[in-house]
Amino acid sequence: MAELPHPLSDEAFLDKLQQSAFDYFLEAANPANGLIADTTRDHAPASIAVVGFALSAYPVGVERGWMPRVDAAERTLVTLRFFWNSDQTERPEATGYKGFYYHFLDLKSGARVWRSELSIVDSALLLAGVLTARSYFTENTQNETEIRELADALYRRADWQWARTGKGTVCHGWKPECGFLNYEWQGYNEAFIVYVLGLGSPTHPLSESGYRAWTATYQWEHLYGCDFLYAGPLFIHQFSHAWIDFRGIQDRFMREKRSDYFENSRRATYIQREYALRNPHGFKDYGENCWGLTADDGPGAGTLSIAGREHRVFAYAARGVPYGPDDGTISGPAALGSLPFAPEIALPAVRHLYERYPEAARNYRLASSFNPTLSGSGPHGWLSEGYFGLDQGIVVLMIENYRSQLIWRLMRRCPPIGAGLRRAGFRGGWL
Amino acid sequence: MPPDKYSSGTIPHDDHDRELLDNVHPPTWRNPQPADKYTLVVLGAGTAGLVAAHAAAALGAKVAIIERNLLGGDSLNVGCVPSKTIIRTARLYAEMRNAENYGAQVPGDIRVDFPAVMERMRRVRARISRNDSARRLISAGVDVYFGEARFTGPNAVAVEGKTLRFKKALIATGARSVTPSVPGLVEAGYLTNENVFDLTDRPPCLLVIGGGPLGCELAQAFCRLGSKTIIAHDEPLFLPKEERDAAQLVSDAFARDGIEIRLNTTAVNVRVEGKQKLVDLVNDDNKSTVAVDEILTEIGRAPNVEGLNLEAAGVEYDAHIGIRVNDFLQTTNSRIYAAGDACLEHKFTHTADASARIAVQNALFLGRKKLSALTIPWCTYTDPEVAHVGLYARQAREKDIPVKTFTVPMHDVDRAIADGEEEGFVKIHVRESTDKILGATVVARHAGEMINEISLAIVSGIGLSTLARVIHAYPTQAGAIKMAADAYNRTRLTPARKWLSTRWLRW
Numbered sequence A: 001m002a003e004l005p006h007p008l009s010d011e012a013f014l015d016k017l018q019q020s021a022f023d024y025f026l027e028a029a030n031p032a033n034g035l036i037a038d039t040t041r042d043h044a045p046a047s048i049a050v051v052g053f054a055l056s057a058y059p060v061g062v063e064r065g066w067m068p069r070v071d072a073a074e075r076t077l078v079t080l081r082f083f084w085n086s087d088q089t090e091r092p093e094a095t096g097y098k099g100f101y102y103h104f105l106d107l108k109s110g111a112r113v114w115r116s117e118l119s120i121v122d123s124a125l126l127l128a129g130v131l132t133a134r135s136y137f138t139e140n141t142q143n144e145t146e147i148r149e150l151a152d153a154l155y156r157r158a159d160w161q162w163a164r165t166g167k168g169t170v171c172h173g174w175k176p177e178c179g180f181l182n183y184e185w186q187g188y189n190e191a192f193i194v195y196v197l198g199l200g201s202p203t204h205p206l207s208e209s210g211y212r213a214w215t216a217t218y219q220w221e222h223l224y225g226c227d228f229l230y231a232g233p234l235f236i237h238q239f240s241h242a243w244i245d246f247r248g249i250q251d252r253f254m255r256e257k258r259s260d261y262f263e264n265s266r267r268a269t270y271i272q273r274e275y276a277l278r279n280p281h282g283f284k285d286y287g288e289n290c291w292g293l294t295a296d297d298g299p300g301a302g303t304l305s306i307a308g309r310e311h312r313v314f315a316y317a318a319r320g321v322p323y324g325p326d327d328g329t330i331s332g333p334a335a336l337g338s339l340p341f342a343p344e345i346a347l348p349a350v351r352h353l354y355e356r357y358p359e360a361a362r363n364y365r366l367a368s369s370f371n372p373t374l375s376g377s378g379p380h381g382w383l384s385e386g387y388f389g390l391d392q393g394i395v396v397l398m399i400e401n402y403r404s405q406l407i408w409r410l411m412r413r414c415p416p417i418g419a420g421l422r423r424a425g426f427r428g429g430w431l
Numbered sequence B: 001m002p003p004d005k006y007s008s009g010t011i012p013h014d015d016h017d018r019e020l021l022d023n024v025h026p027p028t029w030r031n032p033q034p035a036d037k038y039t040l041v042v043l044g045a046g047t048a049g050l051v052a053a054h055a056a057a058a059l060g061a062k063v064a065i066i067e068r069n070l071l072g073g074d075s076l077n078v079g080c081v082p083s084k085t086i087i088r089t090a091r092l093y094a095e096m097r098n099a100e101n102y103g104a105q106v107p108g109d110i111r112v113d114f115p116a117v118m119e120r121m122r123r124v125r126a127r128i129s130r131n132d133s134a135r136r137l138i139s140a141g142v143d144v145y146f147g148e149a150r151f152t153g154p155n156a157v158a159v160e161g162k163t164l165r166f167k168k169a170l171i172a173t174g175a176r177s178v179t180p181s182v183p184g185l186v187e188a189g190y191l192t193n194e195n196v197f198d199l200t201d202r203p204p205c206l207l208v209i210g211g212g213p214l215g216c217e218l219a220q221a222f223c224r225l226g227s228k229t230i231i232a233h234d235e236p237l238f239l240p241k242e243e244r245d246a247a248q249l250v251s252d253a254f255a256r257d258g259i260e261i262r263l264n265t266t267a268v269n270v271r272v273e274g275k276q277k278l279v280d281l282v283n284d285d286n287k288s289t290v291a292v293d294e295i296l297t298e299i300g301r302a303p304n305v306e307g308l309n310l311e312a313a314g315v316e317y318d319a320h321i322g323i324r325v326n327d328f329l330q331t332t333n334s335r336i337y338a339a340g341d342a343c344l345e346h347k348f349t350h351t352a353d354a355s356a357r358i359a360v361q362n363a364l365f366l367g368r369k370k371l372s373a374l375t376i377p378w379c380t381y382t383d384p385e386v387a388h389v390g391l392y393a394r395q396a397r398e399k400d401i402p403v404k405t406f407t408v409p410m411h412d413v414d415r416a417i418a419d420g421e422e423e424g425f426v427k428i429h430v431r432e433s434t435d436k437i438l439g440a441t442v443v444a445r446h447a448g449e450m451i452n453e454i455s456l457a458i459v460s461g462i463g464l465s466t467l468a469r470v471i472h473a474y475p476t477q478a479g480a481i482k483m484a485a486d487a488y489n490r491t492r493l494t495p496a497r498k499w500l501s502t503r504w505l506r507w
C-alpha cells in the first residue's frame, strides 16, 4: 500500500532504494565465479555489463556498511580471477577474445551463450567496474594486492586497436561465426566509456583521430528551448557518467559549446520531462513527475490503439525522445539515474513513482518499467516482471554519486581514466 | 544496355501509352537530314538533354538531339513521374486504412485495384509527356534523331548511319539501375525501375533489395498497394546519406505499414522453385530464406557511358563515377560537356536540369558558371518524406565549422497536429553564434514542399533570423520553419539584453 504522506526523509528514502538495488548483486550472483545474472528471470544468463556494475557497487556496499570489506574484496577477487583465467580462444563457446568478453555468459560455466556478440561496450562497462575495484582496494593485504594486479592485467589485455574500424571508430562487436559486426560506435551514445578506456590503454590504445571520428557525428541541437548534445534514450546520458565525473572538464567540443557532459545530462533530463509534458501520443499519466524513456523492458511486440491511432509497442528496446520509440512505457531507474544531474526533478519523479505505483517499487526496488496506458492489476498498468541488473546498477552508482561522489572520486584517481580523457582533449576541472 | 521498350514491344499497353509514344517516340518517325554543322549536338533526351536543347535553341543555336529510346528519359518514363503517381495512390490507401485516426470511418471493403492504379499512372505520364514531346522540340527548331549515338571523332557523332558534326556537344545519357551480383538473380528474373512500371498484376509478395531512396519509395508504395513486402538493405539504416533520425523515422513508418524490414542484410543467392523465387539472406551470422513472387533491385545507379565510343572523342570517364567533368561541366575534350546523371554525383531531375543550363551557358557563351556554386535540395518521397538541402551537421563538423541545429519536432506544429501528420521534424543547421544557414533536413508528410523555402534562404543569403520576420500563413506545416527561426531569435536574448529589456519595461 502507498504510504501517504511519505514518512521517510529524502536521505532515508534514497538509502532504502540504494540498498535494495545493491542487494540485487548479492541475490543474482554466482559466488563461485562472481558472475551476475542479467535479470531475475528464470534461466537468465550473466551479463558482463552487470558484472561491471556489481564490481563498482561492492565499494559502495562497504562504505555504507552493507558488506564487510573482506567480503567485498573476496567477491571482487573471485570475479577478476574468473575473467583472467577464462577461455580467450576463438572457440564459439569461449568467454572472451582479445581481452573482450561475450555479452552474455552462462552463469555457471562462464561460457558464451545465445550466440551473443563479443561486445565492446559491455566489455568497457565491465572494465570500468574492474578499474573501480582497482582504485578502491588499495590496502596491502594479499587479496587487495592481487585485485590490483589482476585489474591491471585485465585492462592491459583488451586490444582496442583490434576493435577499430577503418575510420578509426570502434566496432560494436565481433562473432566467431561472422567476424566484425557491421556497426560502429559513432557519437553520441553510451560508448563514451569505450573511447575513454581505449584511449587510456597503455598497451593497445585507440588513436586521437578515433575520438575525432566519434565526435564527428555529434548533433548539437536546440530542442524545446534547450541546447544539448542530442541522444534520445536517457541511459546514454548516464552510463559513462556513472563512472566519469564530467563536472567542469571539457573536450574540444564542449569548450566550443561552453558546456560539459555533466551539464548536458542535466539538460537531457529536463528535455525528457518536457517531452512527457507535451506527451505527443497521448499516453496515460505522462507528466511533470512521470517521465523517463530509456533502454528498458517493454510489454512485447504488438500494437495498441489510442483514439483511433495505432501505436506499436515493443519488448526490450531503447526508447527515446523526441522521436521515440515511445509506447507509453516509463522507466523508474531512468529518472533515478539522473539524480546527480537534476535532483530537483529526479527525486520528485521517483517519489511520485513510489507513491502512485507502489507495485513498480516493491520493497524499494525499482522494476525496469511500467506502462499505465496498458491495462494491468493497478495504476501501473503493464509492469515489467522481475528486475534487471543494469537498472539496479545505475541506481546504486548514481545514488552514490549524488550522496558522496564515491565512484567519481575513485575514478578520478584511476590513471587510465585520466589518461584517456586527456588524450580525448579534456582539460580543466579536476583533470 | 536498358531494354528498348518501344522496339521490344513491352509498350504500348493502351491509349495512354499510345499518346505517350506519339509524344516521345512517334512510331512513324524519320530522322532528318543532318545540317552541315550543328552549334550543339545533345546526346540523350532525358531531362538534361531536353533542357539543354530547348535552352540552346531559344538562344538561336542550331541544335540536334539524339535519343535511343524515349524522350523524357528516366524521369518521365520510368522514374519520377510514374513513381510519384503510384505513391499518391498508395498514400490514399494508407489513409483509408488509417481513417479512424481522423475520426472517419474505415471504408468497408478496401480492395486495391492494381490495374487501375497502373492505368492512372499511364494516363498521368501520357499527359505530362506533352512537355517532352518531339513536336515541341521541332517547333523550337531542334533536329530530333532517334537511334544510338556514337562518337566517331572529337567533333562528330553518328546516329543511324548519319554523321552529325558539331561545334559543341553535350553528353546527357543518364544512368541506369545497377544489378546486384547475386548468383541466380539474373536467371530468376528481376525488376528494376525500367520494367516495374510495366506491371499490370500486383506481385503478391515482393522483395526489394536496396534501401536507398528509390528502394524505400517503391517498397512502401507496393506495401501500401497490398503486396506483402520485404526490404533488404546491407547497411544498419535506410537512406545511408540522410541523418540517423530521419532514417529511423522512415524505418518506423515502414514497420507501421507492415513492411518486413531486413537491415544489415545481404541477398546471397536466388533460385526458382515452381512460381516462387527463393532468396537466401544473410545478416551477420543469421541465414534465412524468403520466398517471393518478384524481386525489385535498386542498389544504385551507374552512368551510361558504354557504347558511346568516348575514346574516339577523347572524353575520359569512369564506369562508376561517369563522364569526367570539371566544375564547368567540361569534359576532357574542351568542346564536349556533360550534364545530368551521366556525370553528377547527385542524380536528380532538378540537378539534371540545373546542370544542363550551366553546361549550355558555358559551352555556347564561354560562360564560367560553376556546378559547385549550386545549392541542391533533394527529397525522398516516402511517407513521411525526407528532404535535405546544404550541409549535414556531420559534414559541417568534418569541415570544422561549428554547427548548431534548431530542431522543431512536427508534434509541436499546430497544423501537423490538426493534420494528424506529426511524425517528423524540421532541423535547420546554422553556423554557431550566427544565423547563417548551413543546411537543413525536414522529415514531414510534405517535406519536399517545405525544403524549398530553406533552399531559397540559402541561395539568397537570408539568415535564420530574417526567416523569423517572414510571416507564415497560419496554420501551415511550413510554420515549423518559422518556429525554428523564432527559437533562434530567442537564443539571441542574452542575459544582458534580457536585463536591459526588463529594466526598460519596469521603468
Ligand SMILES: Cc1cc2nc3c(=O)[nH]c(=O)nc-3n(C[C@H](O)[C@H](O)[C@H](O)COP(=O)(O)OP(=O)(O)OC[C@H]3O[C@@H](n4cnc5c(N)ncnc54)[C@H](O)[C@@H]3O)c2cc1C
Pocket: B043, B044, B045, B046, B047, B048, B049, B066, B067, B068, B069, B070, B071, B072, B073, B074, B075, B076, B078, B079, B080, B081, B083, B084, B147, B148, B149, B150, B172, B173, B174, B175, B193, B214, B304, B307, B308, B339, B340, B341, B342, B347, B348, B349, B350, B351, B352, B381
Ligand atoms: C524510380 C526512380 C524515381 C526517381 N525519382 C526522382 C524524384 O522523385 N526526383 C528526382 O529529382 N529524381 C528522381 N529520379 C532520378 C531522375 O529520374 C534522374 O536523375 C533524371 O532522370 C536524370 O536525367 P538525365 O537527363 O540526366 O538522364 P536520363 O533521364 O536517364 O536520360 C538519359 C537519356 O539518354 C538516353 N541515352 C543513353 N545513352 C544513349 C545513347 N548512346 N544514344 C542515345 N541516347 C542515349 C536514354 O535513353 C535516356 O532517355 C528517379 C529515378 C528513378 C529511377
